Amino acid sequence: MSKQPEIDLTNIPLDDLVSLHNRVLRKIAARAKIDLESQHGEQGAPASAEPDPRLELEIATPVSEQLYLPSEVPRIPRFAFTGPGEGWPPRPTEQRQVRQLQAEPLHGSFTDELEQRVRHAALSYPDVRELLGERHAFIHTDMAATGKSMRPDLDRPLRMRLIFFSHTHNMAVEVEMEGLELVRAVNVPGFQPPEAVEEIDEAIEIARADPRLHGLVENLEASGLLQQFQREDPLAGRRILWVTFFDPGETEGEKPARYGAAVDLNRRTVLVARQDPDLTRSDTRQSEATDA
Incomplete structure (x- = not known):
């Protein structure tokens, strides 16, 4: 098979290329029609019969209008941010006409200042103080649930829920406030909320003062x-924190534990204190029996 000569199309005007393209399409269409008629003739059908629709070929529509292409390739926008040396927070590199606006809290929104005021107001009610006892810890505050179909009334104070844990009574306490007014305060039996920061600090202080760790963890x-x-465990429901002591300068990743202690915040005692930080129920129960 002889090799077809290559045609250089770079110097041919666009109008001539369009005309050449249309002529090629017409030849392809004519050839396809001849092939279809021949096929029908071989099967005994009249040559003038309409071709079977299942055998129709879709031929591209010839270009009849002049094409206008851009002289340059369009530039695709590149979305990037500034690096560490250009200030914080990062910002888009090609931002323009930036204006700094002072953000203002919405009327009646949940702010840190409001949370502090509501907490102090809750502790001023005798009913709340009676449930908490002398020793307690504040856990967290969140918005009281209002239901999916209810929209908050911005003209009324926010309804907030405060969670405490009473070490005196070994009981979680839920306090609901509307603004600075008490709605209700109830015990929540069996509920162990996550440890609070002040509980962690207290447990660490108690563990450091234990004679078994004195001079080792300073x-x-x-x-x-x-x-x-587990529910059947004698220590179930007790407010016990496991305190781990570690050297912050040893590694850059996870810090290996040096010493550990199990601290009972209800009784302010250390149940277990040892170099091995793993807490086992058998050791804890044995220490609990000794203390009893």
């Missing part, structure tokens, strides 16, 4: 985690 940092026990 230069170590510490963290605390609430322990969970």
Whole structure:
């Protein structure tokens, strides 16, 4: 098979290319019609019969108008942000006409200042103080549930829910406030909310003062985690935090524990204190029996 000569199309005007394109399409269409008629003739059908629709070929519509192409390739916008050396927070590199606006809190919105005021107001009610007892910890505050179909009334004070844990009574306490007014305060039996920051600090302080760790953990940092026990366990429901002491300068990743202690915040006692940080129920129960 002889090799077809290559045609240089770079110097041919666009109008001539369009005309050439149309002539090629017409030849293809004519050839397709001849092939279809021949096929029908071989099968005994009249040559003038209409071609079977199932055998019709879709031929591109010839270009009849002049094409206008851009002289340059369009530039695709590149979305990028500034780097660490250009200030914080990062911003788009090609931003224009930027105006700084002072953000203002919405009327009646949940702010840190409002949360502090509501918490202090809740602690001023005798009913709340009676449920909490002398020793307690504040856990968190959130918006009281209003239901999906109810829209908040911006003309009324926010309804907020405060969670405490009473170490005196070993009981979680839920307080609902509307603005600075008390709505209700109830015990929540069996509920162990997450450990509060003040509980972690108290547990670390108690653990550092334990004679078994005295002189060993003064230069170590510490963290605390609430322990969970099975319902049938004698320690179930007790507010016990596991305190881990570690050296912050040892590694850049996870800090290996040096010492550990199980602290009972209800009784302000250390149940377990040892170099091995793993807490086992058997050791805890044995220490609990000794303390009893």
